[in-house]
Structure formats: structure tokens, C-alpha cells
Amino acid sequence: MSAPNVNRMIVIVGATGNLGRQVVQKLLARGVPADRVVAAVRRPEAAQELGVPVRRADYDHPETLPAALAGARRVLLISSPGPFGQRPAQHRAVLEAAGDVELFAYTSILGGERSGARLAEDHQATEAAIRASGLPHVFLRNGWYLENYRPSLAHAATSGGVSVGRQTGRPTQPAGSAGEIVGSAGPDARVASALIEEYAEATAAVLTAEAPKPVYELSGDVAWSFAELAAEVARQAGRPVGYRRLTPAEHLGVLTGAGIPEPVADLLVDVDAAVDRGELATKTGDLAALIGRPTAPLAEAVKRVLAS
Numbered sequence: 001m002s003a004p005n006v007n008r009m010i011v012i013v014g015a016t017g018n019l020g021r022q023v024v025q026k027l028l029a030r031g032v033p034a035d036r037v038v039a040a041v042r043r044p045e046a047a048q049e050l051g052v053p054v055r056r057a058d059y060d061h062p063e064t065l066p067a068a069l070a071g072a073r074r075v076l077l078i079s080s081p082g083p084f085g086q087r088p089a090q091h092r093a094v095l096e097a098a099g100d101v102e103l104f105a106y107t108s109i110l111g112g113e114r115s116g117a118r119l120a121e122d123h124q125a126t127e128a129a130i131r132a133s134g135l136p137h138v139f140l141r142n143g144w145y146l147e148n149y150r151p152s153l154a155h156a157a158t159s160g161g162v163s164v165g166r167q168t169g170r171p172t173q174p175a176g177s178a179g180e181i182v183g184s185a186g187p188d189a190r191v192a193s194a195l196i197e198e199y200a201e202a203t204a205a206v207l208t209a210e211a212p213k214p215v216y217e218l219s220g221d222v223a224w225s226f227a228e229l230a231a232e233v234a235r236q237a238g239r240p241v242g243y244r245r246l247t248p249a250e251h252l253g254v255l256t257g258a259g260i261p262e263p264v265a266d267l268l269v270d271v272d273a274a275v276d277r278g279e280l281a282t283k284t285g286d287l288a289a290l291i292g293r294p295t296a297p298l299a300e301a302v303k304r305v306l307a308s
């Protein structure tokens with residue numbers, strides 16, 4: 001990849017989220033001047049500490065988008081958190097407001113059109129719309145964040161009781177004095193997760209690259225199994241932690257019982273089916289190549305997630 005150009009205006013749409021905040025930080029760390037980065041956000045008051053100019057951009061109020069994207073040479077659209085099914089329309093609104101940018105980057109899902117997960121459908125529709133727009137584009141197909149499991153890992157490491165992840169809704173349940181991680185994927189199913197910080201660093205590298213590839217399949221260098229994940233949490237916590245496989249119906253019941261709306265819970269159970277098919281275990285080395293080092297090994301990644 002050629003030397004970074006730090007003088008174009010880059011607009012980050014969704015800059016107040018977990019990924020967006022770190023993309024802004026990583027762009028500044030790469031030497032992009034703060035006045036060349038715009039945080040386009042639904043709630044400007046939540047973006048003041050980012051240290052870059054802030055503009056209001058609400059997918060559900062498309063009239064806010066042209067001004068939010070004015071002057072952009074490169075745009076990063078971070079996929080909307082939902083509602084699922086409405087995301088393609090939200091994303092199209094941003095695409096239509098983008099004008100003649102020289103690069104439209106979109107955070108998609110690992111595997112893109114090959115993914116069979118229902119969660120991927122919105123990403124596939126968005127990728128198709130971006131391709132059809134004719135704009136120069138790059139798809140950052142992100143694998144799973146290890147942070148998705150943070151509440152479950154922390155809970156399994158320390159206590160019993162039911163705990164449900166904020167993003168994946170992955171629950172843990174008590175089993176005597178042992179910690180337990182549960183889900184409907186098999187114990188040997190593998191996930192090549194990486195840390196959000198690593199995805200952010202890779203994204204900043206792409207946004208400043210002279211000639212990025214059209215597609216990056218981003219994932220960790222190691223595809224761990226749930227049995228290995230539980231063993232690593234046990235090692236670090238100094239207490240027994242196991243992984244217990246539930247049936248999809250049991251998994252759905254645990255998720256809805258914990259207050260997750262059924263359509264979302266249903267999608268999360270479906271993700272575990274995709275994990276069983278190996279769809280989140282893809283390793284291409286794209287992420288490591290972009291950040292210029294191997295991704296964090298499982299032990300280090302778990303340590304960082306448990307400490308956060």
C-alpha cells in the first residue's frame with residue numbers, strides 16, 4: 001500500500017459508536033490533521049470530545065445528510081445498528097448524499113455476498129447499492145469483535161447468574177461455582193475475532209491509502225473455538241469456566257427471557273448457526289497486513305477485553 005495522503009477531507013458517519021470513535025483517533029494518530037476529519041453524527045453533543053469538527057447526520061432525517069457530507073473526498077459509512085431490515089434504506093440515504101466523492105467506504109460483514117447469516121442481508125443489499133452507484137468504493141468486511149462477548153466473559157470469569165451481552169446478547173448462566181458461557185454454536189465452532197481497536201486501525205489505514213483494494217475481509221489471525229475461549233477465560237480467572245451448547249430454541253428462550261426482543265434474539269441465534277458453518281472463522285490476513293503486525297493472540301485479546 002502506498003504512502004498515506006493525510007490532506008483529503010474524510011467524513012466518518014457514525015463516529016460516536018465503538019468503532020467510529022476509534023477510527024477518528026486512529027486517523028489523528030496517523031497524522032491526519034484534525035480539521036481534515038469530520039465526525040458526522042446523530043447526536044452532535046456526544047461527539048464534542050472527539051477533537052474534530054462535528055456535523056449532524058441522521059439517517060432517519062435524510063435532509064441532514066448533504067450538509068454533513070459537503071466537501072468530503074472520502075466517506076466512511078459505519079453500518080447502522082438497526083433496526084434490521086431498515087438499514088439498507090438508511091445507508092442508501094447516506095450514499096445518495098455523498099455526491100462525487102473519490103472513495104465511499106462501508107463497514108460490511110465478513111464474507112459479504114457469501115455469508116448465509118440473515119444478519120448479512122442488509123449488508124449485501126447495501127453493498128449492491130454502493131456498487132450500483134458507480135462510486136469508487138471499498139468494502140471493509142468486518143468479522144466479529146471479541147468485545148461482543150465482553151459481558152459474558154466478564155461474568156463467567158467472576159460470578160453466576162444470567163448475563164447478556166449488549167451487542168450479541170450472548171448469555172451466561174450459573175452452574176454451581178463454575179463460570180459458564182453458553183450459546184447454540186458447537187464447542188468446536190471457530191471465530192476469527194479481532195479487537196475493535198484493530199478494526200479501527202485497519203480502517204484508518206484504508207481511508208488514508210492512495211489505492212485501497214475494493215474489498216478487505218477483516219478478521220483475526222487466530223480462529224478460536226468456544227471450548228478454547230472458555231479455557232482461556234478459566235486460565236485468566238483462576239476458576240473453572242466451561243462452554244455449554246444450547247439448542248437454538250433454548251438459546252432463543254434465554255435471550256428473550258433476558259429481555260432481548262424476539263426478532264433480534266432470532267438473528268443472534270442465526271449468527272451461531274453461521275458460526276457453526278464456519279462463516280466467522282475466515283482468515284485472510286487482510287487485517288494484519290493493514291495494521292502491519294499480527295492481530296492480538298487470544299490470551300492477550302481476552303486479557304484486554306476482561307480489563308476493559
Ligand SMILES: NC(=O)c1ccc[n+]([C@@H]2O[C@H](COP(=O)([O-])OP(=O)(O)OC[C@H]3O[C@@H](n4cnc5c(N)ncnc54)[C@H](OP(=O)(O)O)[C@@H]3O)[C@@H](O)[C@H]2O)c1
Nearest residue numbers: 014016017018019042057058059060079080081143144145
Ligand atoms: N462486527 C461486529 O462484531 C459487530 C458487532 C456489533 C455491531 N456491528 C455493526 O457495526 C456497526 C459499528 O459497530 P459499533 O460497535 O461501533 O456500533 P455502535 O457503538 O452501536 O455505534 C453505532 C453508531 O451508529 C449511529 N447511529 C445509530 N442510528 C443512527 C441514525 N439514525 N443516524 C445516524 N447515526 C446513527 C450511532 O449514533 P448514536 O451514538 O447517536 O447512537 C453510533 O454512532 C454497528 O452499527 C453494527 O452495524 C458489528
